[in-house]
Amino acid sequence: MWSEPTPKWRTARKQYQCQGNGCAKVIASGEQYLDRALNQPAQSHLRYCKECAEPVAEGAAAYHFFSRSDFPDRYAQRISSTEWKSLRREIIEQRGNRCELCGHEGGSLVLHHLHYKSMGNEQPEDVQLLCSTCHEPADEKRVEARLRPVLPRNYGTGWTSELDQQLKSRWEAGASSEELALEFGRTKSSITLRLAKLGLQVHEPLSKLDET
Template identity: 25%
Template sequence: MKKIIVCLFFLISFTNAIQCYNGKTYLDIPESKLAEIGYTKYNITHSSFDCKIAYKRYLKIKEIEPVNVSHVIKSEKDELEEPSKISSFLPICLLVIIVCIIWIIKIAVQKEPQDEYYTVIQKEPIKQKENVVKTEPTKFWNDLIKYSENLERIKQERLKKEPVKSWDDLSREYSENLRKIEQERQKHYTVNPVQNSVKSVQKFDKTYDELLTEQEWYNFRNKVINDKGYVCEFCKKKHNLQVHHKLYYKKPDKEKIEPWLYNMDEVLLLCDNCHKSAHKKNKIKVYYISYSDYNNRKVVFYNQN
């Protein structure tokens, strides 16, 4: 940039010097007549336009033959010399000078050192353009198909490495899963006689009412209320809820106490009024009728002799 400014300054200075030198030429008009036509010697020596206008006015004032316009250089002794040839070659010189300056500026700009960051910025768009030109639709689809084939090949190789289970292994795994499910079901809904044999023997000596005072029954009652949704299964009330066994024995038999005492399928969640109506007899069986709509289901009580 500095070199460009210096070259322009040099061009302007050179042009002004040529204009100043050429401005010394003037029309050969007597100085005594300049005042009559409204011009001075300075006007006609520094402006070719003023020279021509002054010459026309001079012809109108003096009815004589036209004076030939000649650009001459006046010597100190006021002797006329040959016309200056610089004015005729001035346009060509200026054109040559301008072309030379442009050529010098171009060379200076090309040889100007560029830093690494500037070089990277200039070359990056070229690389991107080359990539865009090289990426054609056909090549894109070919690459996509090749990629999908590679994925399928990797998948098949992975399947070959994995061991294939035999029918016996699958049957064994299925049986094991069934056994675990059965154990979970028995854990939640029945009492394991092996694990609770001692505890069950102790219960045999207690009445039903005495069993309802133990912590185990309290925990079971909370589970029933939570699982059945805090609502009476007969009247749909949501307060004063109590747990009621479908089959009630004041003195339960030893063979029947284990299956139904803590079994979710053997109990109902009732409010206090419905619970009282269920205990009018010592032994009452309750049938549970369910419908697809939860709000329409109901419980029907009837006495059993």
């Protein structure tokens, strides 16, 4: 959990779809982009254009401890500090002495980090007040959210006759399935299957295409 590689600036050797939230930009070959490699799923990457990279890079500076072995000690020091206990009292005064997820009142309520970007300088919006029953699942959900692969922007959406015509035209113009996947916001396997359905010859075997 604490060994995610630090994002790095790279020069694109081919086109990539920016994976910033809601961004439709295609990172062209030769452009600078921010590459965030993930340990899980293995060999996966998140790539961001320059505009989307700024908040990611800022967050990475705060997340640098994920690659440091001293994180457990720093975390333990933080949650046992006077400042952390004061923040807990402040949250209870603001939100009441109850779990923010299930509504359980009293008991041993703990502060839960929604993220670790601001660890050491947490603000009320960075934490939740949770009971022990809700705390562990919330921790697991936070980890899953960080590791979840980003799907193409049009993943799971249907094809229209207009999109079919655009796809056919681009394919006949010589675009590769990888280029089309970026342009149409789909996986390569989705592009290949759609081309086959349109009766177009597919030059790349399905076994070599991603199946996500």
